[in-house]
Amino acid sequence: MLQKSKILLIDDEKESCKALSHLLSQIGYDVEISHTGEQAIALLGIESFDLIISDLFLPGISGIDILKRVKDDSPETSVILITGKASAETAVEAMKEGALDYITKPFNFERLKIQITKALEKNRLILENNYLRQQLHGRYHFDNIIGTSQAMQQVFRRMGKVTGTDSTILVLGASGTGKELVARAIHFNSPRKNKPFLAINCGAIPADLLESELFGHTKGAFTSAFADKPGKFEVANGGTIFLDEIGNMPQLLQMKLLRVLQEHEFERVGSSQKIHLNIRLISATNVDLQEQVKMGKFREDLYYRLNVIPIHLPPLKERRGDIPQLARFFVEKICKEMNRPQISIGDDALQAMESYDWPGNVREMENIIERTIALTDSVIIGCEELPPDIGKKITRSALSAPQITSRGVDMNKVIADIEQEMISQAMALEKGVKARAANLLKINRTTLVEKIKRLGIEN
Numbered sequence: 001m002l003q004k005s006k007i008l009l010i011d012d013e014k015e016s017c018k019a020l021s022h023l024l025s026q027i028g029y030d031v032e033i034s035h036t037g038e039q040a041i042a043l044l045g046i047e048s049f050d051l052i053i054s055d056l057f058l059p060g061i062s063g064i065d066i067l068k069r070v071k072d073d074s075p076e077t078s079v080i081l082i083t084g085k086a087s088a089e090t091a092v093e094a095m096k097e098g099a100l101d102y103i104t105k106p107f108n109f110e111r112l113k114i115q116i117t118k119a120l121e122k123n124r125l126i127l128e129n130n131y132l133r134q135q136l137h138g139r140y141h142f143d144n145i146i147g148t149s150q151a152m153q154q155v156f157r158r159m160g161k162v163t164g165t166d167s168t169i170l171v172l173g174a175s176g177t178g179k180e181l182v183a184r185a186i187h188f189n190s191p192r193k194n195k196p197f198l199a200i201n202c203g204a205i206p207a208d209l210l211e212s213e214l215f216g217h218t219k220g221a222f223t224s225a226f227a228d229k230p231g232k233f234e235v236a237n238g239g240t241i242f243l244d245e246i247g248n249m250p251q252l253l254q255m256k257l258l259r260v261l262q263e264h265e266f267e268r269v270g271s272s273q274k275i276h277l278n279i280r281l282i283s284a285t286n287v288d289l290q291e292q293v294k295m296g297k298f299r300e301d302l303y304y305r306l307n308v309i310p311i312h313l314p315p316l317k318e319r320r321g322d323i324p325q326l327a328r329f330f331v332e333k334i335c336k337e338m339n340r341p342q343i344s345i346g347d348d349a350l351q352a353m354e355s356y357d358w359p360g361n362v363r364e365m366e367n368i369i370e371r372t373i374a375l376t377d378s379v380i381i382g383c384e385e386l387p388p389d390i391g392k393k394i395t396r397s398a399l400s401a402p403q404i405t406s407r408g409v410d411m412n413k414v415i416a417d418i419e420q421e422m423i424s425q426a427m428a429l430e431k432g433v434k435a436r437a438a439n440l441l442k443i444n445r446t447t448l449v450e451k452i453k454r455l456g457i458e459n
């Protein structure tokens, strides 16, 4: 059963108000009545309505005042004003203040019914639209980009600084590190968020088609151009364009892109009509563009145009601390998507994942978790549920030296972790006999005892 639409009827003429209220209730609306503006405002403070129909001339607070108040407090509510004394100016004023419609007394009930249906329909569309937009924005909310590692915190800080601007951004990182996610999040948090976001993979489209894909063409511009077609730049105008795998852009197009960015205008292939460019450009690459520049494969001038604000996404193995949180995030998300009861993920599996190198980065992790959930009947994901190369690797790669990055690595901690792991293994092998464990590790018993104490190893 659909909820009845709620209408607030405000009219100081009690008889006509009652009659109209009666008619509206009969056709299925939930109607409330106010005879003064003051009473209506009080009511609006505690209840919400889908539609307000108000007399324009009321003693005290007028219909226009109510309209202004409603537009301030709940702009999605439609207002229809009625008056006995029709005048062009009041009608204009009412529409300027945001009234949806304006009707004159005595009104034709059939017409009023249509106006009400239209108002409510518009109202529903606006709400639906807001809802969809919120959902979409929710998806690209910064909160949905997981990462507490320093590297990701730095990414968030930078994203926060640039979202409000129109700056050109270059997102760098290996495949699956979240480049497109970051680009979308920037767009959907920017002032352009209600305009299009278009992504184009410069590496996936044949060179001879890419130009018309980007800039469009006119009919007959080349043999297969049977009709006029706008390009991605034209469709996304006003919004954001995401040029993925920019490193694969053919040389000729690099030149054209540079020209477009410099001149802020472009034309469709085969046309001389200039189209003004109003676009936020975000590009991404998983290749070393500077290296490409050195090798003469990528134009240096274009590189500098694109690389105004770089955002670097490190590979997952350089931010292992983010792995458990990411894994839990995907388990929860995928269970929801698959409509499965929430599965949990065991510490052993998390540990195994943390020591795996993830050559395909976050995308690989997302896929593996999806596959694991699809195939398991268990309510807990343990090591056995994971693909063998991840589930098994735990001890060996936990002992290997981490990749050292420009941000540095806490060497003492890594060494302590390795010592702890080795001591635990030796103690387990020798069933807790310290002298023999020390023997295995080729250290003194006293050194071992001291280390066990310092590292807080349980025995």
Ligand SMILES: Nc1ncnc2c1ncn2[C@@H]1O[C@H](COP(=O)(O)OP(=O)(O)O)[C@@H](O)[C@H]1O
Pocket: 144, 145, 146, 147, 173, 174, 175, 176, 177, 178, 179, 180, 181, 182, 326, 362, 363, 366
């Ligand atoms: N930090 C992150 N938090 C949550 N999901 C992520 C994160 N990074 C990447 N993803 C997800 O991993 C997948 C691959 O990301 P994507 O942006 O397409 O990577 P890229 O463009 O770098 O290849 C997407 O489904 C994306 O939503």
Ligand SMILES: [Mg+2]
Pocket: 176, 179, 180, 244
């Ligand atoms: Mg991508």
